[in-house]
Amino acid sequence: xxxSIQSRKxxxxxxxxxxxxxxxxxxxxxxxxxxxxxxxGQHGTDIVLSAAAKRLINYDFECKARAKIALLYDxxxxxxxxxxxxxxxxxxxxxxxxxxxxxxxxxLDLIAPVLCPTCVQHSxxxxx
Numbered sequence: 689x690x691x692s693i694q695s696r697k698x699x700x701x702x703x704x705x706x707x708x709x710x711x712x713x714x715x716x717x718x719x720x721x722x723x724x725x726x727x728x729g730q731h732g733t734d735i736v737l738s739a740a741a742k743r744l745i746n747y748d749f750e751c752k753a754r755a756k757i758a759l760l761y762d763x764x765x766x767x768x769x770x771x772x773x774x775x776x777x778x779x780x781x782x783x784x785x786x787x788x789x790x791x792x793x794x795x796l797d798l799i800a801p802v803l804c805p806t807c808v809q810h811s812x813x814x815x816x
Contacts, residue, residue, distance in 0.1 A: 697728045699753040704734050714800035715807050744804045
């Protein structure tokens with residue numbers, strides 16, 4: 689059964705909002721105005737960063753919520769049998785560079801302390 693266009697857009701929007709929320713959680717000096725989810729069908733990256741956010745986050749985010757990429761999850765799940773270790777799937781298509789695929793939360797946890805050490809220290813102080 690084919691998924692409707694409206695449902696596809698809702699899934700994509702939910703993924704974009706998840707990325708935005710994860711970034712805002714880790715980069716506490718930024719506000720909702722600094723990291724926005726781009727509307728469906730608009731030109732450019734899916735996560736729009738303000739000038740302040742771009743100074744902290746040196747990445748552009750393109751979000752794809754598609755059933756066709758399920759094999760990436762198969763590759764990550766294959767590794768989950770090892771206890772206490774993070775999964776990284778390395779994938780490569782013909783005549784394309786290899787890509788490393790990791791869990792979104794892990795990626796955000798890895799980049800936050802590197803890109804904004806004071807954000808992480810502030811976040812740790814709020815937990816105690």
